[in-house]
Each structure stands twice: as C-alpha cells, then as structure tokens.
Amino acid sequence: MSIEKGNALEIDDIQAAALEPRPTPYAGAYLALRIDDRRQGRELLRRLTPALDSVAAFDPERQVSLAVALSFQGLKALGVPEESLATFPEEFREGMAARAEYIGDIGESAPENWEGPLGSKDVHLVLGGLAPDAARLETVLLLVRDALRDLPGVVAIWQQDVHVGPDEKEPFGFRDSIGQPAIEGTGIPGTNPYEEPLRAGEFITGYKDETHGITPVPQPEVLGRNGTYVAFRKLHTRVADFRQYLRDRAKDPADEELLAAKFVGRWPSGAPLALTPDKDDPELGADPARNNAFMYGDDPEGLKCPVGSHARRMNPRDAVVTGEVRLHRMIRRGTTYGPPLPKGVLEDDGADRGIMFAFVGAHLDRQFEFVQRQWVNDGKFIGSPAERDPLIGVNDDGGFTVPRQPIRRRFKGLPPFVVNRGGEYCFMPGLSALRWIADLDT
Amino acid sequence: MNATVTKKAGKGATDGVVSEMATYFHIKPGHEQECAAACQRMVEALKQAPMAATIKTGLRDTRHVIFNNGTELLWATTFETEWEPYIDDAFLTVGFEHFVDWMQHTTEWDTKIAPWIEKSGGLESLTGDKTREGFDEHIIANMAGMRWILQDGQQKATAYWNPVSSLTMSEITKAERINAAFQEVLDDPAAEEALQHPALKPLLAQAAS
Numbered sequence: 001m002s003i004e005k006g007n008a009l010e011i012d013d014i015q016a017a018a019l020e021p022r023p024t025p026y027a028g029a030y031l032a033l034r035i036d037d038r039r040q041g042r043e044l045l046r047r048l049t050p051a052l053d054s055v056a057a058f059d060p061e062r063q064v065s066l067a068v069a070l071s072f073q074g075l076k077a078l079g080v081p082e083e084s085l086a087t088f089p090e091e092f093r094e095g096m097a098a099r100a101e102y103i104g105d106i107g108e109s110a111p112e113n114w115e116g117p118l119g120s121k122d123v124h125l126v127l128g129g130l131a132p133d134a135a136r137l138e139t140v141l142l143l144v145r146d147a148l149r150d151l152p153g154v155v156a157i158w159q160q161d162v163h164v165g166p167d168e169k170e171p172f173g174f175r176d177s178i179g180q181p182a183i184e185g186t187g188i189p190g191t192n193p194y195e196e197p198l199r200a201g202e203f204i205t206g207y208k209d210e211t212h213g214i215t216p217v218p219q220p221e222v223l224g225r226n227g228t229y230v231a232f233r234k235l236h237t238r239v240a241d242f243r244q245y246l247r248d249r250a251k252d253p254a255d256e257e258l259l260a261a262k263f264v265g266r267w268p269s270g271a272p273l274a275l276t277p278d279k280d281d282p283e284l285g286a287d288p289a290r291n292n293a294f295m296y297g298d299d300p301e302g303l304k305c306p307v308g309s310h311a312r313r314m315n316p317r318d319a320v321v322t323g324e325v326r327l328h329r330m331i332r333r334g335t336t337y338g339p340p341l342p343k344g345v346l347e348d349d350g351a352d353r354g355i356m357f358a359f360v361g362a363h364l365d366r367q368f369e370f371v372q373r374q375w376v377n378d379g380k381f382i383g384s385p386a387e388r389d390p391l392i393g394v395n396d397d398g399g400f401t402v403p404r405q406p407i408r409r410r411f412k413g414l415p416p417f418v419v420n421r422g423g424e425y426c427f428m429p430g431l432s433a434l435r436w437i438a439d440l441d442t
Numbered sequence: 443m444n445a446t447v448t449k450k451a452g453k454g455a456t457d458g459v460v461s462e463m464a465t466y467f468h469i470k471p472g473h474e475q476e477c478a479a480a481c482q483r484m485v486e487a488l489k490q491a492p493m494a495a496t497i498k499t500g501l502r503d504t505r506h507v508i509f510n511n512g513t514e515l516l517w518a519t520t521f522e523t524e525w526e527p528y529i530d531d532a533f534l535t536v537g538f539e540h541f542v543d544w545m546q547h548t549t550e551w552d553t554k555i556a557p558w559i560e561k562s563g564g565l566e567s568l569t570g571d572k573t574r575e576g577f578d579e580h581i582i583a584n585m586a587g588m589r590w591i592l593q594d595g596q597q598k599a600t601a602y603w604n605p606v607s608s609l610t611m612s613e614i615t616k617a618e619r620i621n622a623a624f625q626e627v628l629d630d631p632a633a634e635e636a637l638q639h640p641a642l643k644p645l646l647a648q649a650a651s
Contacts, residue, residue: 210534211530211533211534211589300494320494320497320498321497321498322497322498322499322500322522322523322528322531323498323500323523323528323531323535324498324530324531324534324535326534327530327531327534365527366527366530370527373527374523374524374527378523380459380522380523380610381523382612383497383610383611383612383613383616384610384612384613385459385608385610385613
C-alpha cells in the first residue's frame with residue numbers, strides 16, 4: 001500500500017483538518033454552536049465552506065486549519081431528512097452522553113457532572129480552529145465571527161481555547177500527539193516507518209477499510225461520502241494528584257521521573273521507552289523521524305515499556321494482544337487547555353487544566369469505543385483483567401504493574417488522574433456534503 | 443463490495459473473562475464428510491499455532507458438532523474477552539480461508555454468502571487450488587458477508603459456566619511457568635531452609651504438595 005496522493009481517494013473533497021497533523025507549536029479554539037434557525041444554520045455553512053481547506057489544497061507550511069463538524073442533533077437542526085438521519089451509525093445517533101456507561105464515563109466522568117452545555121442536545125455544530133500561533137489563530141476566528149454576522153438563529157454556546165504548554169508539553173509534562181498513522185492515498189506521511197499504511201476506509205467513509213469491506217456511507221452518497229467521525233472530549237487532568245502519587249512511591253527524583261515515564265510509556269521529551277528505557281533523550285524526543293520509529297515485539301514482557309502503560313495501550317503495535325491492532329487504530333489529537341501547574345507543586349491550585357482530546361476515524365464503534373472499553377478500561381487484551389490504563393483509565397483503587405528485573409514493581413490504590421468534563425460525537429462531512437446541507441430546502 | 447453491514451454481532455453469554463458464541467448451519471446434502479474434514483483442518487491449523495498466535499485469536503476453545511443425521515452443524519466456541527467487538531479481528535487473525543473451508547459446505551453459503559460474492563464482482567470458485575493467484579484477495583474481500591452469516595445463525599447460550607473464567611490465557615500460561623519453576627526450587631535440597639525466610643512464607647504454604 002502507498003500513501004501517495006490519489007489512489008482513488010477524493011482528497012479535494014475531504015476536510016484537511018480531518019487528516020492533517022496539528023501544528024506544533026499551536027494555538028487553537030473549539031467552539032460549539034446551537035442552531036435555532038435551520039436556514040441561518042445552512043447560511044453559516046454556505047459562508048464557512050469556502051474557507052475550509054481540503055486535503056489536496058492544504059498547505060503544510062501554513063498550518064492553519066478550520067474544521068466543521070456536526071453532531072447528530074446538529075444534522076437534525078439543519079433539516080437533514082429523517083431517512084438520511086436513519087442511515088448514520090447507532091452510536092453516533094445516540095451521542096457521547098448516551099454511551100457514557102458503555103465507554104467508561106462513569107462516576108466523576110458521568111454526564112451529570114459534565115460542563116454544560118456538553119452532553120446536552122444543544123451542541124449542534126462544532127468548529128475547531130488551529131494555527132501555529134495566536135496571531136494566525138485570530139485570523140481564523142475573525143473569519144468565523146464574520147460568518148456568524150447577522151445570524152441570530154445560530155448561537156455560540158461554548159468555547160474552549162487551547163494552547164501549547166511550555167516546552168510543547170501537555171499538563172502532566174509530556175510531549176504528546178507524536179503518533180500519526182500513515183493513510184493510503186493521502187500523501188500524509190505516518191510517523192512510524194515500521195507500520196504499513198492503513199487503508200483509507202479506516203478514516204474516511206466510502207473506501208475500503210482494513211476488513212476489506214467498504215466503510216458505511218450515510219445516505220445520500222453526497223452527504224455521507226468523504227466524511228469521518230470525531231469524538232471530542234474535554235479531559236480535566238489532576239496533575240497534582242499524579243505528582244503526589246509518584247512522589248509517595250519513588251525513591252528519589254530520578255526514580256520519580258522513571259515511574260512517570262513507565263506510566264506514560266514515553267519520557268517527558270517524548271522519547272519512547274521502547275528506544276531509551278533507562279533515561280530521557282531529549283534529542284530523540286524532538287526528532288520526528290525517530291521518536292515514533294519503533295515496535296514492541298522485542299519487549300514482550302514490557303521490561304522496557306510496560307505492557308499496561310498508557311502509550312502501549314493506545315497503540316500496541318506488534319505486541320501480542322488479543323485481536324488485530326490495525327482494526328482499532330485511530331488518529332488522536334491532543335491540545336492543552338488551562339495554565340500549567342508550576343514545576344514541583346504537589347498541591348492542587350484549583351485551576352482547570354487538561355487536554356482537549358479529539359479522536360478521528362471512520363468507525364466510532366470499533367475504534368474509539370472499542371479502545372475506551374477494551375484498551376483503556378479493561379486489561380483482558382494484555383492478559384491482565386484487573387488493570388486499566390494507569391493514566392486515563394477510570395481507576396478507583398486501581399493497579400498497575402511495571403515489569404522489572406529481578407522483581408516487578410506493582411502499584412496499588414490508583415485514583416483517576418483524568419476526568420471527562422464532557423464531549424460529543426460529531427460527523428465531519430466532506431466539502432460536497434457541506435454544500436449539499438447548505439442547499440437543503442426542507 | 444458496495445453494500446454495508448450494519449448489524450452488530452449478537453451477544454453470547456459471558457462468564458468472567460470468557461464469552462461464548464454458538465452458530466448453527468445446515469449442511470448441503472452429500473457434503474457431510476467434506477464438511478467434517480474441513481472442520482478438522484481448521485482445528486488442526488489452530489492447534490499448530492504457537493501460544494502467542496492463539497492469544498491473538500482470543501479463542502479459548504472451539505468445536506464443530508454435526509448432528510441431526512448429518513444435516514446440521516453447530517460451531518460452538520468460547521473467546522477470551524467479548525466476542526462482539528472482536529468479531530472482525532477473529533477473521534483476520536484466524537485466517538478467513540479456514541472459515542470458508544467448512545462454511546462452503548453449508549446451505550447458508552449459497553443462500554446468504556453467494557449473493558454477497560456476486561455483488562462484489564463474483565468469485566469463480568472457492569474450491570480447488572488455494573495457492574492460485576488472487577484467491578486470498580477474493581476470499582478476504584467477502585469478509586463482511588461472512589461476518590453477517592455468522593451473526594445470523596448465532597444463538598445465545600441459555601446457561602454457560604467456565605470454571606477458570608477468572609483467568610486469561612496469559613495468566614494461565616504464566617501460572618504454568620511459575621509452577622514449573624517452583625517445583626524446580628522444591629527439588630533443590632536447600633529449598634526447605636531457603637523458604638523459611640519470612641518473605642517467602644506464602645510460597646512455603648504452597649510447598650507441601
């Protein structure tokens with residue numbers, strides 16, 4: 001398989017934001033809109049669509065992107081006919097809040113505790129703007145504000161600004177969003193030379209996927225083809241708790257850093273434990289040609305990178321796990337919000353800080369939901385049914401094993417370090433689909 | 443294949459980390475012997491696989507039962523973790539050709555799968571030389587249809603119990619390794635004295651047999 005552009009993939013119709021990696025450094029914003037007047041909602045799409053880059057037109061040098069995605073309620077609010085709505089997958093139609101228990105959003109992460117209006121039926125249209133810096137982001141936001149002018153029937157109901165943290169780190173202090181799968185026909189290179197490019201149907205509707213079937217296309221074809229699904233989540237991070245947990249169990253500062261890396265699967269610089277198991281290597285971490293060029297096959301016991309660590313769970317690569325890893329690959333985008341907790345602080349300062357996480361893929365059920373259920377909040381696939389993801393799992397007195405010679409280390413009493421504050425499932429249509437919705441007359 | 447499969451796999455019964463799936467088929471008249479041989483070939487292939495490959499398939503056990511005077515076939519299997527989300531994985535990891543091998547002798551093949559094959563551009567023959575060029579590609583292209591037929595014939599167990607359902611295959615194989623190592627320790631004349639250390643008390647408690 002080849003990532004060469006073309007290959008029957010209609011890259012001039014696919015929103016660039018769906019597949020292009022986010023810039024780094026970056027500034028960005030997520031906006032949620034409610035559509036009270038369907039005609040004005042369609043007018044907004046008419047105004048915004050010309051501003052959206054396709055994969056074919058995307059300029060990697062410019063690195064400015066705007067994404068338009070619609071929830072199921074949003075499609076309804078725009079007047080998409082019932083017979084079309086019925087052809088969308090069940091999980092999308094239900095929305096993230098309705099799937100909460102199934103995907104592990106329970107306890108503090110349950111929808112009744114979400115930040116309004118997330119989880120309500122008012123989140124119709126979600127815009128995501130990303131740029132390399134605040135000045136260029138402002139040009140994107142200006143464009144959005146201009147498109148919203150004189151449209152009182154479309155109301156902005158929620159906004160989350162995101163920004164790069166110091167040293168391009170997420171709130172826990174680790175470089176993230178390093179991995180990007182190679183996708184057939186897109187021209188976008190993957191970050192792991194040892195991974196075969198994935199079929200386009202894993203990420204875009206209407207193409208052959210890894211099961212050799214064609215990814216289901218919501219009908220009519222013009223609406224459903226060249227789209228993808230996005231699951232966005234506002235993940236609040238309990239950084240002080242994470243630091244304190246490690247401090248209480250580490251022998252010294254070096255051990256503390258090692259333990260944190262064992263939990264994550266990478267060092268703070270982004271250097272993978274699989275390549276540098278004993279100490280951080282900032283040069284490696286910063287090198288996009290090398291920092292994701294590895295597999296786990298030579299480390300079956302997880303002595304270098306624990307089998308249950310966050311990064312290894314998110315993408316087990318060639319490790320022996322139950323199932324076929326290629327059927328559950330995702331594009332994962334993380335952007336940071338809130339102020340960083342100053343280095344060394346172990347007390348929570350009450351500030352809201354975390355990660356705006358976005359999943360992108362053509363199969364919500366066997367990608368995002370599967371990963372949440374099987375890889376994050378379960379351990380049977382790695383042979384450890386009692387353990388969950390030590391960083392983002394719904395832990396309540398959880399456990400985590402760090403393989404080590406001569407004797408493994410086992411951690412108990414894990415609290416949740418990440419709490420979901422809310423999110424939604426959206427469909428990111430192709431550009432023709434957006435024009436089709438804009439031209440509806442229902 | 444332009445058609446889409448939206449039906450989810452049926453849910454089998456679960457016990458601990460194991461779930462079951464039982465699907466029923468009807469054997470084509472005169473195909474009983476060929477069907478039986480194909481079922482045995484699939485099991486032989488699974489038996490040959492190293493443990494790592496078996497863990498990847500997730501299969502805990504599998505059996506084919508021909509009944510009702512050779513007219514019906516039950517494929518009953520248990521699977522580590524949940525069958526439903528892993529059904530596509532199973533085809534890819536076990537190898538689609540093993541399913542085709544025995545399923546082509548069932549009437550469901552003609553009534554349900556063949557139409558899918560037709561839609562996908564046709565498949566000249568599913569028998570004969572499996573090494574010929576393009577055969578695997580043709581077979582694999584019809585995976586979605588195969589998934590559908592499997593789900594269509596599924597019946598959930600009324601009752602299911604597995605006495606070692608709390609353990610995964612990884613844990614079982616590790617327990618075997620640890621027991622072998624422990625027995626080796628116990629064979630050493632110095633073991634009794636060594637196991638007196640307070641830290642080894644739990645092991646000493648297991649040393650009597």
